[in-house]
Amino acid sequence: MLSIKNLHAEIDGKPILKGLDLEIKAGEVHAIMGPNGAGKSTLSYVLSGRDGYTVTEGQVLLNGQDVLSMKPEERAAAGVFLAFQYPVEIPGVTNMNFLKTALNSIRKARGESELDAMQMLKLLRAKAKLLGMSEEMLKRAVNVGFSGGEKKRNDILQMAVLEPKLCVLDETDSGLDIDALKVVAEGVNTLRAADRSMLVITHYQRLLDYIKPDYVHVLAYGRIQRSGGPELALELEAKGYAAFAPEAA
Amino acid sequence: MNALTKERASAIAEQSYKYGFVTDIESEVAPAGLSEDTIRFISAKKEEPSWLLEWRLKAFHHWQKMAEPDWAMVKYPPIDYQAASYYAAPKQKNKPKSLDEVDPELLRTYEKLGIPLREQEVLAGVTPRIAVDAVFDSVSVATTYKKTLEDAGIIFCPISEAVKTHPELVQRYLGSVVPVTDNYFAALNSAVFTDGSFVYIPKGVRCPMELSTYFRINAENTGQFERTLIIADDAAYVSYLEGCTAPKRDENQLHAAVVELVAHDDAQIKYSTVQNWYPGDKDGKGGIYNFVTKRGACRGKRSKISWTQVETGSAITWKYPSCVLQGDDSVGEFYSVAITNNYQQADTGTKMIHIGKNTRSTIIAKGISAGRAQSTYRGLVRMLRTAKGARNRTQCDSLLIGDQCGAHTVPYIESRQPSARVEHEATTSKVSEDQLFYCQQRGLNAEEAMALIVNGFCKEVLAELPMEFAVEAQKLVGISLEGSVG
Numbered sequence: 001m002l003s004i005k006n007l008h009a010e011i012d013g014k015p016i017l018k019g020l021d022l023e024i025k026a027g028e029v030h031a032i033m034g035p036n037g038a039g040k041s042t043l044s045y046v047l048s049g050r051d052g053y054t055v056t057e058g059q060v061l062l063n064g065q066d067v068l069s070m071k072p073e074e075r076a077a078a079g080v081f082l083a084f085q086y087p088v089e090i091p092g093v094t095n096m097n098f099l100k101t102a103l104n105s106i107r108k109a110r111g112e113s114e115l116d117a118m119q120m121l122k123l124l125r126a127k128a129k130l131l132g133m134s135e136e137m138l139k140r141a142v143n144v145g146f147s148g149g150e151k152k153r154n155d156i157l158q159m160a161v162l163e164p165k166l167c168v169l170d171e172t173d174s175g176l177d178i179d180a181l182k183v184v185a186e187g188v189n190t191l192r193a194a195d196r197s198m199l200v201i202t203h204y205q206r207l208l209d210y211i212k213p214d215y216v217h218v219l220a221y222g223r224i225q226r227s228g229g230p231e232l233a234l235e236l237e238a239k240g241y242a243a244f245a246p247e248a249a
Numbered sequence: 250m251n252a253l254t255k256e257r258a259s260a261i262a263e264q265s266y267k268y269g270f271v272t273d274i275e276s277e278v279a280p281a282g283l284s285e286d287t288i289r290f291i292s293a294k295k296e297e298p299s300w301l302l303e304w305r306l307k308a309f310h311h312w313q314k315m316a317e318p319d320w321a322m323v324k325y326p327p328i329d330y331q332a333a334s335y336y337a338a339p340k341q342k343n344k345p346k347s348l349d350e351v352d353p354e355l356l357r358t359y360e361k362l363g364i365p366l367r368e369q370e371v372l373a374g375v376t377p378r379i380a381v382d383a384v385f386d387s388v389s390v391a392t393t394y395k396k397t398l399e400d401a402g403i404i405f406c407p408i409s410e411a412v413k414t415h416p417e418l419v420q421r422y423l424g425s426v427v428p429v430t431d432n433y434f435a436a437l438n439s440a441v442f443t444d445g446s447f448v449y450i451p452k453g454v455r456c457p458m459e460l461s462t463y464f465r466i467n468a469e470n471t472g473q474f475e476r477t478l479i480i481a482d483d484a485a486y487v488s489y490l491e492g493c494t495a496p497k498r499d500e501n502q503l504h505a506a507v508v509e510l511v512a513h514d515d516a517q518i519k520y521s522t523v524q525n526w527y528p529g530d531k532d533g534k535g536g537i538y539n540f541v542t543k544r545g546a547c548r549g550k551r552s553k554i555s556w557t558q559v560e561t562g563s564a565i566t567w568k569y570p571s572c573v574l575q576g577d578d579s580v581g582e583f584y585s586v587a588i589t590n591n592y593q594q595a596d597t598g599t600k601m602i603h604i605g606k607n608t609r610s611t612i613i614a615k616g617i618s619a620g621r622a623q624s625t626y627r628g629l630v631r632m633l634r635t636a637k638g639a640r641n642r643t644q645c646d647s648l649l650i651g652d653q654c655g656a657h658t659v660p661y662i663e664s665r666q667p668s669a670r671v672e673h674e675a676t677t678s679k680v681s682e683d684q685l686f687y688c689q690q691r692g693l694n695a696e697e698a699m700a701l702i703v704n705g706f707c708k709e710v711l712a713e714l715p716m717e718f719a720v721e722a723q724k725l726v727g728i729s730l731e732g733s734v735g
Contacts, residue, residue: 048690051682072689081690088687092705098691101701106692141705158691 001026001197002166007058009039009046016042018222019058024166027194031208032201033233034219035241040201041085043219044170047199048082049075062166076102077109079165081158083172087151090142095154098142099124099161106162127160131187149180156187167191167198173207185210205237218244279336285309288440291336295409295443298416308429308439315433321596322625322657323565325501325538333472333503335441380405382446382462384475394458404449405460408476411447418449422480426509426546426573434505434567435542438474442507445475450485450516459715461490464506472503479509481516483549488519490718501529501564506541514549514576519557521714522570523722526562531620531732533592536564543570544600547579547608555582556599557713559722561729564593569627571600574608574639581610584710586722588703588729589622589654598628598659603636603669612643615707618654619733625657632669639666645675648706650699650733700727 002024009017016039024030034040045053047060049072060067065078090098103123104114115123124138133153143151152172159167169188173181188211192198200211208216208230216232218225218241225244226232236244279290288309292302317328380394382405398405404415412419429439446462464475481487491508504526510518520543529536539562545554556570572581583599601610616624630641647656658675680702688698704711704726711719711726 050686071694072686073692073694076690076692084687084690088681088683090684090687090702090705092708093701098688098701101693101697102688102691105694105697109692162691 001028001063002199003059003061005059005061007043007046007060008056009042009058010054010056011042011052015056016222017046020219020223022217022224024197024199026197027192028215029192029198029200029211029213030215030217031211031213031233032199032217032219032224033203033205033236036203038219039222040203040219041170044082044168044199044201047075047166047168048072048080073105074109076162076164077106081162081164081167083152083155083159083167083169085171085174087143087146087155089144089146091144093142094139095142095157096121096124096138099138099158102158103161124161127157130190131157131160132183133157147180148175149177149183152176152180152184153187156184156191160187160191163196165196167196169198169200169202171201171203173202173204181207182210205233208233220244277336277338279334281334282331283333283335283441287335291441291443294336294338295412297409297412300420301412304424304429305440308436309441311430312433312436312440315436317433321567321627322623322659323567323594323596325565325594328503328538330437335472335474336443380458380460382407382460384444384446384462384464397457398460401454401457402451403454403456404447406447408445408447408478409443411478415447415449418480419447419478422478422509422511423476424509426511426544427507427542432542434540435507438476438505438507438542441472442474442476445477445506446479447477448479448487448489450481450487452482453484454482455485456487459488459490459717461492463492472505474504475506477506477508479518479520480511481513481518481552483513484515485513486517488715489521490715491520491522492525501536501538503538503540504563506543508541508543508570510543510545510554512545512547512549512552512554512576512579515551516549517553517555518545519555519715520545520570521718522556522558522560523714523718523725524558524560524562524566525725528562528593528729529564529591531591533564533621536593537562539563539566539568541566541568543568544573545571545581546573547576547581547605549579550576550605551578551580552576553580553582555580555584555713557582557584557710558586558597559707559711559714559725560585560587560595560597561725563595566593566595566597568597569599571602572610573602573604574610574636575604576608577605578607578609579605580608582713583610583612583614583628584713585614586617586707586710586726587615587624587626588617588726589619589624590729590733591620591622593620593622595623596625596627598626600629601631601641603630603632603639603641603666605636605639607638607640608636609639610641612641612645613709614643614645615710616645616647616656617650617703617706617730618647618656619650619730621653623655623657625659627659627661629661629663630671630673631661632664632666632671634665636666637668639669641669641671643671643673645673646706647675647677648703649677649679650703650730696727696731699730699733703727703730 004022007017007020100120217227288305382392427435512518526537554572574581581601587595587597589595614626618624626645632639645658662671685698
């Protein structure tokens with residue numbers, strides 16, 4: 001599914017990722033944990049193609065397709081989805097309209113027919129119901145006046161509608177209280193599927209109590225320092241990041 | 250922005266004005282220049298009564314003594330008023346009696362513009378019907394649904410025709426809202442106006458369809474000076490739409506229109522404009538100078554006038570659709586979206602003059618600047634001593650795209666009535682990289698993302714447009730901004 005090889009990336013000439021390797025198979029959930037400044041957010045932006053992040057070396061393949069040569073919207077159409085650490089507000093644009101425009105753009109890019117207003121409404125209602133969200137939310141402007149939890153859930157709703165292949169969740173737990181965290185995690189779990197991989201980026205082990213990963217990786221100093229099963233997260237919680245950063249010693 | 254996207258962006262910007270074609274038609278054009286003779290020529294062409302010629306000449310003499318206004322935040326080289334022609338009309342042997350007699354080239358032009366000149370066979374209540382008056386350069390070429398409207402007692406015809414068929418109405422109202430001496434461009438228009446629409450809705454009549462005038466400048470080196478007069482008698486209602494386009498030309502062309510609205514007791518006029526004159530190319534060459542005076546008088550009690558404008562075209566826009574709220578409890582509204590891209594300049598806004606008691610006005614203005622464009626909101630809210638209990642609310646939002654454009658807000662508030670309330674709110678924001686990337690990550694390309702964000706910003710105003718216009722306006726918002734992101 002996703003194959004990252006020897007990925008080097010920099011911002012304003014400053015190297016952040018320094019030879020990152022990662023393989024994720026279809027249906028797997030991988031967690032990346034790391035201290036502040038380890039390159040966690042950089043990884044999510046490099047995968048999604050944000051301006052200002054320059055890849056200097058390495059390769060990222062999604063189902064054999066070269067991701068790094070695509071524009072952000074082409075990556076979205078290829079199935080890359082980023083759940084944002086801070087979902088953005090778009091005043092005056094309803095969730096309904098936003099989702100409709102996004103899904104039809106992606107369908108068009110994939111050579112599928114666009115959905116009409118009725119088909120779209122039916123689909124959106126079904127997805128909102130699946131995630132236990134009210135239809136009222138569809139009528140509100142994208143993330144405007146939403147609480148932190150509502151914004152994250154809204155991103156999960158977008159994920160449900162766009163049905164991506166690879167979901168990158170960038171610090172989804174930041175700014176959430178424990179109740180909101182549970183709700184969001186439930187949403188993510190609902191969307192786990194055999195043909196969908198997830199990359200959960202987080203600072204704390206807490207999120208992994210609710211989203212159970214198949215693998216855990218420790219990212220520090222721009223590289224994966226260690227990989228293991230879910231137990232690695234617990235070890236990390238107990239010992240701290242310092243133990244996993246050779247250069248820090 | 251890398252070289253590839255830059256190229257793509259400019260390619261799109263170049264092709265985005267799809268109404269830039271020229272109709273190959275034989276025209277009768279007055280020689281360039283402006284003098285009493287020019288005015289006599291126009292008046293004679295129109296077979297006008299002598300009172301109107303006198304009225305024109307009075308305006309002309311006044312205009313000669315006036316100076317071109319320079320207070321607006323727009324820059325342009327001096328206009329040579331003697332270099333332009335003030336009359337251009339497609340040649341036709343006799344005035345066509347029906348559409349079948351109209352030059353097919355003209356019909357094709359309107360077809361290309363998407364303007365229905367054939368009255369559609371409509372099933373009741375299915376397709377909305379719009380009656381159209383089509384003005385091509387200096388003359389009206391066709392007006393549809395006249396019969397249906399006549400049956401309701403409504404007059405909808407070219408103003409040149411109304412002068413002949415309803416002289417008492419025209420004489421009574423023409424210049425009663427915008428006097429010939431009002432301002433430089435209004436005086437010029439009064440002297441040389443050639444055509445435009447005339448609407449009269451009798452007492453108690455609700456106009457059964459949208460009325461619409463479509464203005465098209467085609468001829469070279471001519472100005473367009475149309476004059477529109479709309480009267481809604483007691484308790485009458487009308488919704489009127491105005492659209493405009495022009496071919497792409499390297500020279501600037503002057504468009505100086507005057508629109509007058511009169512609403513009597515309990516009458517309502519809703520006036521919507523989608524202004525899409527040729528804006529000039531990406532380097533600022535060519536385009537229309539849109540210097541327009543629009544004003545509505547709420548003469549009657551509880552009358553209401555509502556202006557909605559979507560201004561995307563023209564090289565320069567100088568326009569302040571206003572309401573004079575004379576009648577007690579009358580209501581004035583101004584909803585505006587002004588989009589400027591590349592080298593476009595817009596200085597636009599409104600005037601709300603509160604005279605009657607408990608008069609109310611609402612102003613919502615959205616200005617969007619991209620490229621190297623400059624956009625100014627200029628508005629006046631005046632509460633006269635007589636305007637007891639009057640209220641105004643103004644909301645003025647500017648959105649900037651890129652770092653080379655400008656947005657300016659110039660509100661004037663004058664109140665001589667202590668019980669009057671005036672509220673003014675203004676914001677300036679930028680389309681953020683975060684918003685664009687968020688949309689792109691969800692599958693929209695940069696242009697689509699920009700169109701979506703800007704449409705969201707304009708939503709309150711676009712919602713005021715009649716349905717048939719709203720969809721078109723939304724698309725136009727996207728098109729006007731093409732090339733602004735890369």
